[in-house]
Amino acid sequence: MNVLHKVFTLLATLIAALGGAQAADAPDGARVFAKWCAPCHAPGITHPGTHALMAKYSGVKGGDITEWTDVPPDYVKTMVRRGISVMPHFRKTEISDRELDALAGYVTRHRVK
Amino acid sequence: MRIPPGVTPAGFQSALEAFAKVVGKDWVFTSDEDVDLYRDAFSPLVGEPDERFASAAVAPQSTEEVQAIVRIANQYRIPIYPISTGKNLGYGGSAPAYSGSVVVDLKRMNRILEVDEKNASVLVEPGVSYFDLYHHLRERGSKLWIDCPDPGWGSVVGNAIDRGGGYTMASYRNHFDSHCGMEVVLPNGELLRTGMGALPGSKTWQQYKSGCGPWVDGIFSQANYGIVTKMGFWMMPEPEAYLRATIRVPRYKDLIPLVDILNKLENMRIVTGFPDIATPLLGYPPTGQVQVFLEGNAGYPMSDHHKALLAKADQGYSPELEAYGIANDIPYWECWVSFYGPFEVIDAQWQATQRHFKAIDGAKFKVIERMAMPVDLSKIEDYHEPEFGVPSLRAFSIGARSPFNPSPSKGHMWFSPIIPRTGEAIFEANRVFSEAAKELGMPLFSSFSMPCCFWERSFIFILATPVTTDPETNRRYVAGFRKLIEVGARHGWGEYRTAPVFQKAVMDAYSFNDHALHRLHETLKDALDPNGILAAGRYDIWPRHLRKKAR
Numbered sequence: 001m002n003v004l005h006k007v008f009t010l011l012a013t014l015i016a017a018l019g020g021a022q023a024a025d026a027p028d029g030a031r032v033f034a035k036w037c038a039p040c041h042a043p044g045i046t047h048p049g050t051h052a053l054m055a056k057y058s059g060v061k062g063g064d065i066t067e068w069t070d071v072p073p074d075y076v077k078t079m080v081r082r083g084i085s086v087m088p089h090f091r092k093t094e095i096s097d098r099e100l101d102a103l104a105g106y107v108t109r110h111r112v113k
Numbered sequence: 114m115r116i117p118p119g120v121t122p123a124g125f126q127s128a129l130e131a132f133a134k135v136v137g138k139d140w141v142f143t144s145d146e147d148v149d150l151y152r153d154a155f156s157p158l159v160g161e162p163d164e165r166f167a168s169a170a171v172a173p174q175s176t177e178e179v180q181a182i183v184r185i186a187n188q189y190r191i192p193i194y195p196i197s198t199g200k201n202l203g204y205g206g207s208a209p210a211y212s213g214s215v216v217v218d219l220k221r222m223n224r225i226l227e228v229d230e231k232n233a234s235v236l237v238e239p240g241v242s243y244f245d246l247y248h249h250l251r252e253r254g255s256k257l258w259i260d261c262p263d264p265g266w267g268s269v270v271g272n273a274i275d276r277g278g279g280y281t282m283a284s285y286r287n288h289f290d291s292h293c294g295m296e297v298v299l300p301n302g303e304l305l306r307t308g309m310g311a312l313p314g315s316k317t318w319q320q321y322k323s324g325c326g327p328w329v330d331g332i333f334s335q336a337n338y339g340i341v342t343k344m345g346f347w348m349m350p351e352p353e354a355y356l357r358a359t360i361r362v363p364r365y366k367d368l369i370p371l372v373d374i375l376n377k378l379e380n381m382r383i384v385t386g387f388p389d390i391a392t393p394l395l396g397y398p399p400t401g402q403v404q405v406f407l408e409g410n411a412g413y414p415m416s417d418h419h420k421a422l423l424a425k426a427d428q429g430y431s432p433e434l435e436a437y438g439i440a441n442d443i444p445y446w447e448c449w450v451s452f453y454g455p456f457e458v459i460d461a462q463w464q465a466t467q468r469h470f471k472a473i474d475g476a477k478f479k480v481i482e483r484m485a486m487p488v489d490l491s492k493i494e495d496y497h498e499p500e501f502g503v504p505s506l507r508a509f510s511i512g513a514r515s516p517f518n519p520s521p522s523k524g525h526m527w528f529s530p531i532i533p534r535t536g537e538a539i540f541e542a543n544r545v546f547s548e549a550a551k552e553l554g555m556p557l558f559s560s561f562s563m564p565c566c567f568w569e570r571s572f573i574f575i576l577a578t579p580v581t582t583d584p585e586t587n588r589r590y591v592a593g594f595r596k597l598i599e600v601g602a603r604h605g606w607g608e609y610r611t612a613p614v615f616q617k618a619v620m621d622a623y624s625f626n627d628h629a630l631h632r633l634h635e636t637l638k639d640a641l642d643p644n645g646i647l648a649a650g651r652y653d654i655w656p657r658h659l660r661k662k663a664r
Contacts, residue, residue, distance in 0.1 A: 039244070039505060039506040040509060044494070045408050045515075046505075047507070048509040048513040048515075049509075049513070051408070051510060051513065052513040052521065055514045056514055081150065083154050085514065085521040086155075086509050086512040086521065086522060086523070086525075087509075087513075088202060089152075091150040091151065091170075091207065092142065092147060092150065093140075093220040093221055094198075094220060
C-alpha cells in the first residue's frame, strides 16, 4: 500500500503542477519529477525505469531513484541530458537548465555526503 | 557551431540573429551541447556518417512566430525541420530527415485551446502531449476520453500527422482519421485553415471535417508541405460501462474464421473496443497486454513436453502440437474483444458476439471484466491503460532492463508493414518474415508473431528491431531492415510509417506506374515550397535543388 500511496502522491503533485501557476522564478523539483520522470520512475514494476533499476541493482538498493542516497546531482543531470538504454535524453524545451537543477536537487535530497 | 549545407556562415549567422529577434535568444539553440539534444535517441546510426544532426534549433511559442521563422528561412534559404514533442521514438525521434536542418521545436506551443464537451472535440497545439490533454480533461471534470498510443508523452498533433494509432474504438484509434480541422503555416509563411476553418467566423471547424472543395488535410501528414500549428480532434465520450471477454478456439486453421468473424463484428460496431488475438498454445500474449503479462509473470504456463513440441513445430504448427493443445484444453488462438457502452447494450453485444463465434466448432467463451466506468484509477495498472483512455509509459518495459529482459536495448526501430486483416495473411506474414529474419540473422521472432489491430480494415504486422550499442550489429540490422522492406513489397505489403533512415526504401516500394505517386509528391513540393526550405527529405520528398543528390 505504501507504493500505491506514493504513486497517488506523485499523481497529486502532477495535477498540482499542471493546474497551478507557472513557477517561473523557482522551479519545484518535485513538480518537475512528477511531470517528466514519474511515468517511468514512480514506485512499482509497472514503471519501466524503476523496474529496470530494481533489476540492475538487485540486492544493492531499490529501484526508486528518489530514495537513493549515493548519487550526486550531476549524475541525475547527466542521465537527463544523455539518456540511458531506452530512456531518451530530454531537450531544454522540455526540462530547462533551471528545472534540471531543481529536479536533481529533489532526486538527490536523501544523499548521504 | 554546425552550418546547414549550402548556407554561408555569415548567412547562417544572420538567420540565427533574425530567429532570436522573433523568439528571444534563450529559445535559439546553437551550442553543440544543446543541439545534440535533437539527435534521435533511438537512432541505429549513432556515430555513423549518415546519422542525422541538426545545425541549430529554434523554439517558437505562437503561430505568428512560426510564420516569422518560415519567412526568415526563405530569406536565407535555411533548411528547417519541425518537431512537435520530439518523442517519435522508433520512427525518427527529434532529428531532422536532412542533416544540417534547423529544428523548429514546437514543444512550447502547448496550449489546449478548446474543449467542446457537447461536440466531444478539442483543439490543440502541437506541443500538447497525451499526458497534458488527459490531465487537462480530468482536472476540469470532463467526460471525454483521449485515445493514445502506448507512450503517453507523444504529441497529439504529431502522432496524428505521422498517422499513429491507439487502443479504443475504431473511429478514434486512427489518429489522423479522428482529426477535424487544421491550421497550417505554409512554406511561404502564409496561414491556412482547412475544412470549415476556411470559412471566416465558422462555427463548425471541429464539427465537419472536409468543408467544401478538395479536402487537402492528407497532404500535411507524413509530408513537408506545411507546419501544423493547430489541430482539432473528435473525442470519445466516456462510456457508462466496459466488458472484456475472450473467445478461445482449438485448431490452427480456426484463425481464419476467427479473424473473419471478428472483422464483421467490428465493422458492424458490435465489437466496439480494441480487438486482440493471442495464442496460448504458442505462448504469445495479446499484443495490447504484453506488459501486463510480463510484469505479472502471467504468461501461459507450459509443461516441458509442451515446450518440446513447440520447439519442433514449423512456424507455430505441427499436428502433434495441435493435438496436445486439444487434449489439454490449451487453445491455439484466443481472441480478446471489448465493448464500451451502457450495460444493457454491451451485454447484448457480447451475446451476439458469442452467437457469431459459435460457428467455430469448439469455441469457448469467458468474460474477463465487466465493470462500470469510469475505471477505478487505483486499479488501472491491472489493465492496459490506453484502452481506458489513460496515458502511460509502461510500454518501455519491453526494451528496458527487467527480470524478463536482462539485456536491455538502446532503442528500437519499428518495422511496420500493413497486411490484410485475415488469418491467411497472418500465416503468410509469419512464414515470409520469419524465413527472411532467419536468413538475415535478425532476432525478430520466437515461435510466432501476431499483428496489431490498430486499423479497422488491416493489420500492422509490427516487428521491433532492436538498436544496440554495437555499431556493427546496428549496421547489420539496418541492412536487414531494408531487405525486409523489399521482401514485404514483393508480397504486396508496404510500411505505414517509418524513420527517415528508411523512408526512401519504403517510398521506393510505392512504385505503381513508374512512381507516379512520388512524382506527384515532388510536383506538390515544387509548387508549395519552391525554395525547398521545409523538412527536406521527409518521406523521401526532396526539393528540386537536393533531388539529384538524394537520388
